[in-house]
Amino acid sequence: MSAVYLIPAPLYEGQINCLPPSILDALKQCSVFFVENERTARRFVKLLWKEIVIDHYEWYSMKEVTDETVAAFTEKLRQNKTIGILSEAGCPGVADPGQQLVALAQQMNVPVRPLVGANAILLALMASGMNGQQFQFVGYLPIEQAQRIKTIKSLEAESRQKACTQIFIETPYRNNQLLET
Numbered sequence: 001m002s003a004v005y006l007i008p009a010p011l012y013e014g015q016i017n018c019l020p021p022s023i024l025d026a027l028k029q030c031s032v033f034f035v036e037n038e039r040t041a042r043r044f045v046k047l048l049w050k051e052i053v054i055d056h057y058e059w060y061s062m063k064e065v066t067d068e069t070v071a072a073f074t075e076k077l078r079q080n081k082t083i084g085i086l087s088e089a090g091c092p093g094v095a096d097p098g099q100q101l102v103a104l105a106q107q108m109n110v111p112v113r114p115l116v117g118a119n120a121i122l123l124a125l126m127a128s129g130m131n132g133q134q135f136q137f138v139g140y141l142p143i144e145q146a147q148r149i150k151t152i153k154s155l156e157a158e159s160r161q162k163a164c165t166q167i168f169i170e171t172p173y174r175n176n177q178l179l180e181t
Contacts, residue, residue: 009088
């Protein structure tokens with residue numbers, strides 16, 4: 001019977017030692033991987049499992065979940081393959097294209113097994129000293145500056161009104177624009 005493992009990746013290679021051994025056990029059960037970036041995913045898997053012969057496994061990109069990606073994922077599940085979904089950094093399905101594949105697996109009644117790992121969103125909240133009892137994750141902010149300003153002001157007002165922490169993420173290449181806004 002097929003299953004889908006949600007395999008967390010460390011935020012940087014130095015964190016590899018804090019991943020639980022169960023991740024290696026899950027990797028060894030997978031024969032197919034849907035990944036955000038094949039090159040870095042292969043490198044990460046090789047770090048965890050030095051003996052793996054990478055080319056004996058099937059690798060599919062999910063950076064953009066296209067009709068072809070969905071068709072390949074569905075076909076592998078129908079073939080009873082065990083699939084690993086691997087994000088670039090953090091946890092699959094959280095602000096990540098893997099979420100669409102997880103939803104598909106759920107619709108097909110395939111067991112989905114999330115594994116424990118680092119999540120930048122929760123790590124930032126933990127380290128912030130901000131309200132961790134009530135918080136809201138709002139994902140990515142709009143790219144267009146006027147809409148981004150409007151969204152930030154709205155989040156600020158909501159944070160004051162509800163006394164909750166507002167968490168959003170941004171891509172590294174847009175960090176400076178966000179800080180200027």
